[in-house]
Amino acid sequence: MKQAYLIYIFFGPPGSGKGTQSNFLGKKLGLPVISTGELLRYEESIKSPLGLKARRYVKHGQLVPDKLIHQIIAGRLRKRDAAKGFILDGYPRDAKQLDDLLKLIQDKYTPWLIEVKVSDREVVNRISGRRVCNNCGASYHLVYNPPKKGGLCDVCGHKLSIREDDKPAVVRKRLADYKDSADPLLAYGKKQKRLISINGEQSIAKVRQDIFKAIDKIK
Numbered sequence: 001m002k003q004a005y006l007i008y009i010f011f012g013p014p015g016s017g018k019g020t021q022s023n024f025l026g027k028k029l030g031l032p033v034i035s036t037g038e039l040l041r042y043e044e045s046i047k048s049p050l051g052l053k054a055r056r057y058v059k060h061g062q063l064v065p066d067k068l069i070h071q072i073i074a075g076r077l078r079k080r081d082a083a084k085g086f087i088l089d090g091y092p093r094d095a096k097q098l099d100d101l102l103k104l105i106q107d108k109y110t111p112w113l114i115e116v117k118v119s120d121r122e123v124v125n126r127i128s129g130r131r132v133c134n135n136c137g138a139s140y141h142l143v144y145n146p147p148k149k150g151g152l153c154d155v156c157g158h159k160l161s162i163r164e165d166d167k168p169a170v171v172r173k174r175l176a177d178y179k180d181s182a183d184p185l186l187a188y189g190k191k192q193k194r195l196i197s198i199n200g201e202q203s204i205a206k207v208r209q210d211i212f213k214a215i216d217k218i219k
């Protein structure tokens with residue numbers, strides 16, 4: 001029997017740091033990290049037909065439809081660098097997208113799911129501490145990266161603000177949405193016995209170490 005290549009699907013709540021961790025793993029394994037957000041921005045920047053289509057939704061603050069995301073992902077996976085495996089960040093997001101992906105990869109790849117676990121309370125703490133400068137784009141965090149003068153941008157002195165998406169009530173709503181959509185990913189990983197759950201409430205270095213250890217065991 002021909003051996004399938006492994007792929008790794010990262011998921012976790014907003015603010016879990018899964019983007020950072022997926023890039024660490026990509027470097028370690030020499031695999032491309034495919035992030036839906038980055039991929040969409042790239043397709044828009046080169047003005048590909050699919051990218052332009054997606055931009056119309058993004059511009060109006062709408063979710064890009066599954067079918068379009070799927071076409072963009074499928075195109076990306078056909079590139080040579082993904083032939084021996086890849087890492088996904090932000091896709092699949094829910095049961096439907098997982099289904100689309102499984103149909104696409106068939107038995108050519110074996111997916112492993114990596115959950116970066118962070119409690120609701122910690123997610124709200126992390127995200128609601130974010131501040132941005134609308135003038136120069138600098139970003140801060142009240143606890144992890146505080147501005148020198150309370151409430152003012154270090155770079156340009158402009159008053160800092162909190163993004164609408166980062167307000168606690170909105171974060172709680174985002175968390176609830178995340179849980180609904182991530183449940184099927186968890187269930188699938190458990191059922192296939194290919195789920196790695198990592199405690200995301202540790203230092204970035206420790207989370208990375210835990211992920212690497214878990215990956216070394218399955219290879």
Ligand SMILES: [Zn+2]
Binds near residue numbers: 138154
């Ligand atoms: Zn500024």
